Each structure stands twice: as C-alpha cells, then as structure tokens.
Amino acid sequence: MYRTVKTGTHVLAQGTFVRRHGDGRIEINLGDRHVIGLPVDADDGTGQGNVITRLFGTGYWRGGLFAVLATLGLGFSFPHDAAAQEELLNVSYDPTREFYREYNELFNDWWEAQGHAPVTLRQSHGGSGGQARAVIDGLEATVVTLALSADISAIAERTGKIPEDWQSRLPHNSSPYTSTIVFLVREGNPKGIKDWDDLVRDDVEVITPNPKTSGGARWNFMAGWAWALKEYGGDEEKARAYMAELYGNVPVLDTGARGATNTFTQRGLGDVLLAWENEAFLALAEQGEDNFDIVVPSVSMLAEPPVTLVDGNITSDAQREAAEAYLEHLYSPEAQALAVKNFYRAWDDSAASEEDIARFPDVERLSIDEFGGWAKVQPAFFGDGGIFDQIYGG
C-alpha cells in the first residue's frame, strides 16, 4: 500500500512505507530512492498536511507569522486579505464529471480550513482531444486534467503555456489516479464475450469512440494492440489486421467516452462497449446493475490520466498557490479515497473503504511506455496517416 508524504509546502511524494522516524516523519520508498517527509494522513484531520500549520498549530500563530513576514516586506500574499475570490478553471475530460464535482467541495473545505478564502472552482468537460484543442485556441484553463499525456503535451508544444517537463512535476507521471480499459456487455453476456479475440467475431458489434478526438478511445486502441502483439508474438502485421477487423465491427464512432457510453447504454447499440473501467462502473451504478456486466480482458492498459498547471494562464501568485494546492491535494488520502469511490484506481487507498477497494479485479496492465510512451505512440498511431488512418476506412 502506498503512503503519501510532504517534504515541503509544495513537494509531494507517494511510495511504499519503509519506517517511521522519531520526529513524526516517515520514510517511503519511491522505487529508485527513499524520501523522508511528514505523512499526509487521512485521520489527522484538516491542517496537518501543511507544514506551516503543523509547526505553528493555531490560526493565531499562522496569522502572526504571515504578519511578521509581511512587515519585513518579504512579499507574502496573505490569503485572508485577498479581496477578490481566486478563480480556478479546471478543463477536464468526459468521465471525471462526478469525481471533480465531489473533489471541488472537498478541496474548498480543506482550503478554507487552511485559513484561505474559498476559491471559485469552475469546470469544463468534453472529449479529451477537443478540450486540449479548446485550451490551445484560448480557453483559459488554470489546470488541465485530461485523459492522456499526449493531449497535455499538445498544449505544451503549441502554446508554450506549459513547460516541456510538466509530467515530472507531480508524482506518478502527474497522474493522481489511474484506470484501465474493460468491456461492458449486456446483462448475462449473451454473446459470450470473454477476451479481445471475441471482438472480431462476425456477430459482435463493438462501440468505442473516435481515437482522433477521444483520449479513452486511444487507450482502447492501445489495449487491443497490446493484446494482439502478445497473442501474435509481436507480429505487427497481424496486430494491424486484427485491429482492422475490430474497427470493422464498430458501427459508429462517437467523439467522446461519455457519448459512446450513452450510445451503448441508452440507445442500445452494439454488443460490447470498450470503456474506461470507471466509466463502466458508473454506467452500472447509474443505469442499474441488472442491465450490464463488466468483463475484464486478459490484457489491458495502465491508463494514466495526468493533471498539470497551465502556467501561461496564471494571473497572480495567489492563484498559482491555490492551483498548485488544488492539484497536490488530489494526492491526499481523502482525495484518493474519493477517486476510489468514483471508480478510479488510486495510489494511496489508506482512507478508502474496503468495499470500494474490493471492486477492482486484478488485471495485467501494460504501461504506455512499453510502446515508447505517448510522445511516440500519438504520431505513429493517431497522427495524420498513422496506423489508425491506415486501418480505418483505408
């Protein structure tokens, strides 16, 4: 199990627990190195995650510290005095609506308990690729929380508003929660769909969104590709033929994951929906457990939807502080538990309920790095004239 620590006000790390030090700090293992820091625990209430709060305890002391620093002219912006409420615009992708609706409340409660004025949190949702496009065209996102790193990298490349090395700014490739790709089938699995090879049968219709606009669709594609490569012993030609057959069974390509889910669940099209695991669970919860079943394939992807700050759109230091805290707090045990509750696989499940954790079946999840990372996969597979173009309608 992962534990979360803070080593400064803005440095977060998550790793496996190693040992507890005498001063209350704990040591965790990040794989390549050990980090010692203050634990960010689920049960320590509000405030303890913040080093300054922990050191000075009460609001009185905290206020005093800031007052002294302000008098010394150190240029600290004092959040209490901020006249206008800070605004953050979170531009996100389709399936995170429910999660961020709850997280925004959680964050604001915590943020206020830290002695800050509440921030106005605004949300925008859509297909991941389309949302990235909107930010490139001028949508003033403070933070982006998209489906895959390629979309954020596209913003970084085309606007320069995000630094090139953005993905190393937060733990776990800047992905506070992960998911995988599963199959959603109709109740009782009437077509007997068990694994990827069933998807190319003549009697099976597959619903998946358009990889050109949807981040989830690209994970779907790569999951199928991963299985095919494994099945055919790394033969790319055969994998290509398999994917061509699979997309030959797709009657309609929606632009986003939620559109595809609605096509399958409400319009009743298709026999199997390739979906984010969280999206599939949500469909079960919203549309009735009796209508659909989840089938876990033998191979799938470790889908890492990353988050980052859009530095170029930050207008003030106070806004930056709030935005950074907004993203970092996603790694807190409370937020991680919320992610688990909303059907995401989180890293630190110390605060999540047993029942929520038990929902996730074991599945072999391949990282996109096995295919060279999104920087390589995006142009080769989904760029103009890439593998998807070659097999679909080509």
Place this chain on the structure above:
Amino acid sequence: MADIPVQAFTPVTTEHRHFRAVLIGISVFFMVILLFAPLATIFATALSDGWKAAAEGISSPDALSAIRLTLTVAAIAVPLNIIFGIAAAWAIAKFDFRGKAFLITLIDLPFSVSPVVAGLALVLLFGSHGAFGTWLIAHDLKIVFAFPGILLATLFITFPFVARELIPVMIEQGRAEEEAALTLGASGWRVFRSVTLPNIRWALLYGVLLANARAMGEFGAVAVISGKIRGETTTMPIMIEMLYNEYLSVAAFSLASLLAALALVTLALKSLLEWRFAGQLAATRRH
C-alpha cells in the same frame, strides 16, 4: 334578390370519402409522431419524478445561470437583427444598385453554412491562434470561450431570419406608396414610420419570433465556441446536453421543457396577436 341565379351546392372536395380519410390520417399520423410525441416525451420525462424534482432541476445555480445567459443573448441578438434585417430588406426592396444579388446571397449564407462550421470559423478568427488572436490577447479582450463569442455565433446564425421574412413582402409591395408619400413632402423617417413600417409589421413580427426561437435554441455554433464552462458559458441547449450526459435525465428534461415552453409561449403570442388584429392583418395581406 330574385334575379340572383340559384346555384347547386357543390362540396369543396370531390374525392372519395375513404381517400380523404386516408390523406387526413397520414397527416395526423406524422403530426403525432414527429411533433406531438417528442414534445410529450420531454414533458413526461421531466415530470417523471414529480413537480418538485423538475423544479429543482431548473432552479440549480448552473441551470439558472444557463437560463440567464440564453435570455441575455436573445435579448441582445434579436434587436440587433431587427435593425439589420429592416435596413437590409429596405435597401434590397426599395433601391437598385450593383451587387444586389450578391448581397441577397450573403444574407442567405448563414442558412447554408453548417452551424459547426460557423462556430469553427469564429474560433479560427478570434481564437488565440486566429487572425485577430494576438491583438485580442494584447488588449486583454476575450471573445472565444466567453460571452462575446456566444453572442457573435448567435448573431451569425440568426442573421437572415428578419431580413428573409421582410424582403419578399417589401418587394411585393413595391415602392409606389413610399414614392407617393415623398411627393407629398414627407421626410425619409416619416415615410418609414407611417408607410413602410405599418405595411411590414406582420412579416417583421414573424421574423422576430423565428429569430428569437433560433437564438434561444442554437446549439451547434455555440457549442464550438462556448468552452462549456459550467455556470458561465453554458447556454440552455448546452446545459441540457451536459445534464443528459451526467445521467441527470430529470434535470435535463426539465430544462428542455422550459426551453420548449418558451418556444410555445412565442407561438401562442403570435397566434394571439394574429387573432386580435385579424382585421388589420387581412387589410395588409390585400397587397
């Protein structure tokens, strides 16, 4: 009286009774399937959890802000289109000039261009990588993904409605009455107010109602340019789609009912006016 010849009564239609029944049946069938059933479904779904749930769906802060935004956009776009529509129709119907046919085609453009293309064109023009993007950013002006963009898209889409209603009426009426007024010494403004406006008011009203309905209901062009920020740049149609996608069917259909009701109110208003001024209407139609 006696010298009026007596005519035998002939029914208007001579078709067989069954044939007429079939024709009427077909019309009624399509009316029910295409118009009544969808409308009834919207209201039925909205009320499926009772009045209270429906009212809550409409009164959430996001929904209220969507209603406010839609009404504001319509309140600005429709008057602007009235001014533009009358000016354009006046120029086309009452004057001869080179490029008149081209102007008519230009006015029709928003009808033939897909709304999505219209929205994208605005993004390309005013977006941060667009033709005016750098200038707009330098002057801290927000057009796309903000209120001005939504207004621009709505204006573009509703551009032809008033003009298109007025042009045929004004052409049909000719310029004889205006010329008569002028020879009697009336000023340009007086001619417009006392002669032209009374002649076109029914066409104008109809154009305004159509423009208003479209301004409130436009989805495609606005969806491209809105940025979909909840409670800020989501108009009613966009909010409806978002709520539906969030599995909040009751809230989505409550808002849809409200939008449909607004359209029905406009139609009712039009019928009421037509009924109230039936005499005058007949008089104007004499032309």
